Amino acid sequence: MSPPEPVEAADFSASEMMIVAAARELAGRHVCFVGVGLPNIAVNLAKLTVATDLELVYEAGVFGARPARLPLSIGDPTIVTRATAVTSMFELFGFYLQGGLIDVGFLGAAQIDRFGNINSTVIGDYAHPTTRLPGSGGACEIAINAREVFVIMRQSRRSFVQRIDFRTSPGNLGGADGARIRREQGWLGAGPSVVITDLGVYHFDAGGVMRLDSLHPGVTLEDVQGKMAWQPAVADRLIETAPPTAEELRLVRDVLDTEGIYTR
Amino acid sequence: MSPPEPVEAADFSASEMMIVAAARELAGRHVCFVGVGLPNIAVNLAKLTVATDLELVYEAGVFGARPARLPLSIGDPTIVTRATAVTSMFELFGFYLQGGLIDVGFLGAAQIDRFGNINSTVIGDYAHPTTRLPGSGGACEIAINAREVFVIMRQSRRSFVQRIDFRTSPGNLGGADGARIRREQGWLGAGPSVVITDLGVYHFDAGGVMRLDSLHPGVTLEDVQGKMAWQPAVADRLIETAPPTAEELRLVRDVLDTEGIYTR
């Protein structure tokens, strides 16, 4: 294999950077719970690069999908045809997720706090919201039962907030006590381990607090600080995210999302 | 249809009389939970005579069986091939039985008391029994969740007892309080409605006590009293069970049990 060619920052979109960064984080993981959209592309990119043994479990009830095209919905018929197993949702959520078979679950969010707690239910008051969001879907049980959780979302002062309006999916709770509460209550999941945004990559410190570890090419710390409602903890050695390689971009553009539906 | 020919009592076996008597009791019933052996033949006889719309649910997970031969075990492959549905036992016991779809369940018994409580677990002390019997199988939940229960068993002083050694399947409990307790605890089933033995047919009175309503041809009240451990309540108008008709016997012998496995 020839060494990856360097690629200029101008050559890829923010979505492509998010996908590539998420895919790389999947190295070493075995079983992934997949939703549609960016996570779907990230997971499939990881399977072609850093995690070739990755097993995909689709929320809709599919294990071992072999899609002949990019799935356009979470229950696209192309993930069913030629899969290895199709199950009821009772079994998918009961035996696979709650049964402890899922290493990584992906979540999106309308709001996240510094502890990785997530809101995807309402903006404003629950009874009379200013914005009614989709709600939990499977997110609540994914946050509790997947061994770890990856969050992918765009970053802004309205999404990276001091206090979320509704806790749909628990993260590290109040921070330092998160791990203890999870353990005492018998949760399978250790909570969020990484947050990938259009600006950078965060992990969580021992106190359960989000820490900026990596800035995407061309992004400054000030850019990041301008798009969140708290002062972020920053890694001692803040690095620049390695830009997508030519091969990663080729896979995303020519194989996984040929029509650029999710990546432009 | 020509009127049924009279048949002499000598022309049929005690098992055949039990099967025919049980089949006749199924008139008007819709959905029946079937075990192997005598109940299987009785139910199929009913379907050919008094209850042509009867739907059969086999404990093993089969609905709408169309056996091409007499099933020799409770999970015979002949009940699967060309059935309308085959389900897991989770679904069979959860959705069909506990879900309230079963009108009639059949139970056998090693011991029964006058209230229709049944023992199929042990004779003697539970920890050190003189005889270890099969145990509940599905009997316990059938007794609770089938709308009514038919009991088929041979009668003796050891089987019709004052006090059963172990209550595997509840009948009318202490008698008059049985219906109340079932109602208060939210059971679906009303309990045993008929007991068919080799000597006669019993129903239950308003106090939940077994009452002899019919003696099979050639059997005397003294015969019956000699084969049970309590003095039975007897119907004001004790009748003789109508003997099997020629057509009933033809169906049992030439169609349902051609090898006489269960009926000799």
Added chain:
Amino acid sequence: MAEAIAGSVHDGDTVAIEGFTHLISFAAGHEIIRQHKRDLTLARLTPDLIYDQMVGAGVARKLIFSWLGNPGVGGLHAVRRVTEGASASLELEEYSHFGMVGRYTAGAMNLPFFPLRSYFETDLPVANPLIRPIRSPYGDDLVYAVPPLEPDVAIIHAQRADEQGNTQIWGLLGCQKEAAFAAQRVIVVVEELVSEDVIRADPNRTVIPGLIVEAVVVEPFGAHPSYAQGHYDRDNRFYIEWDAISRDADLLEQWLDEWVYGVAGRAEYRDKLGDERLDALRPGSSPSGSVDYGDYR
């Protein structure tokens, strides 16, 4: 269909038109709108476009759900109009996916509750007090319970059934089976009515037994713009178009006039869509192959 809906769906009923992306009976939803049913409680994991249309048409009083959206596109705007702000008028009873599945399962099994490991440390049990903690009788484990959901009517779209209602589905199964067993009445809508022999050839494929089915309606393309595995694809174009239509109450009304009130039933709807559009949704072939059950005599 008109007869089945008129016979089984009454004002004030709780109705579940289930199907996770796959096999959503738009045909039944439209007939319910045409018959001007009112005050329905609509239950479904993912209300999707069909409930947005029904809410827009004014048939619903309440939603019971776990995910409210147009999958892959955005929000459900008719629903949002009656759930946001001071004038919120549609009642919402909200769970997670597994909570909804547990509710149907408890309904199907006649259980007073279904336990699950979800909802810990979230605001969902606050928003919905029907989500309650329950302690295990084996040690200290605390889990959450959801109550049974027993719809008055479940409407299930499927690839095929026989006249008795023995129904076979392949592809995504969602929680149609659980919803059907939980319901008081079940309407099955199929792409194809087949002989009993076809069903009996493969009994493990049967998802819903005729025993619990009240009516079988034959309605090819009855799930459009949702899909039926092996028969037709999801019409993703309509899911995108709906976003613009539903954002504007007048446009939505016009759409209902044209595509629901303006057609007598699904046959007219199909004609109106036209063969070209429908044919473009047909997939190639991918046969399951046959297994042998054996003839035992």
Added chain:
Amino acid sequence: MAEAIAGSVHDGDTVAIEGFTHLISFAAGHEIIRQHKRDLTLARLTPDLIYDQMVGAGVARKLIFSWLGNPGVGGLHAVRRVTEGASASLELEEYSHFGMVGRYTAGAMNLPFFPLRSYFETDLPVANPLIRPIRSPYGDDLVYAVPPLEPDVAIIHAQRADEQGNTQIWGLLGCQKEAAFAAQRVIVVVEELVSEDVIRADPNRTVIPGLIVEAVVVEPFGAHPSYAQGHYDRDNRFYIEWDAISRDADLLEQWLDEWVYGVAGRAEYRDKLGDERLDALRPGSSPSGSVDYGDYR
């Protein structure tokens, strides 16, 4: 098989060889006997002949079960010898069928208990204090709970699997799926190893995903004298013969010497049974027919 059993089954383990009449892995049970495993806890709804043989051979310390018998024939005499009278030495943990199904289901779902409407007013919760009452958080309903059962090993016989262990079953399903998902390790034994393509052609037929399978063993007639739908019939003659064999401890020992210790594995057992006997068990054909999943690209 020898390797799979040696690798996955250890003295003292809880082992579930499941299958309701159908697909009981006698081949695995015999290999466990041949390897002189000891102190096993054997879990199974219906212990059947295979556990009678294993108990007779001295591998078991305890049974977890719901129905103890030779279906259609009578008792399990090896089991009765160690459970009756003053010398009862085999520990019994006893449920009903639905209780056992609930235990596996709770194990598969990582639930601390499974609730069911059974056991009211019976002596079973007295005999087995692990059957416990639990009150619904919605009003006064009291139901019973059973605890999760998570076997160290589940052994599942099936018609076919691919090399990754993706396993398909048709005919009676029993609670094999629940037992497999509940177990720490799963051994699948199949009549036929097939290519991944055969499995992928019909994904709804897959009962156990390769994800949870530790070993796949190919063993035609590996369920004999139980059966495999479409492949061979139950050998009812042996079920009747076993009654006489098992009544006499010496006869049973002779039988084990001849049919278990005396053969190296299943191939020899098949040879010993002979083609004539095995061929007589083969059914005629009853094909399922094929359905179309559609090719979506």
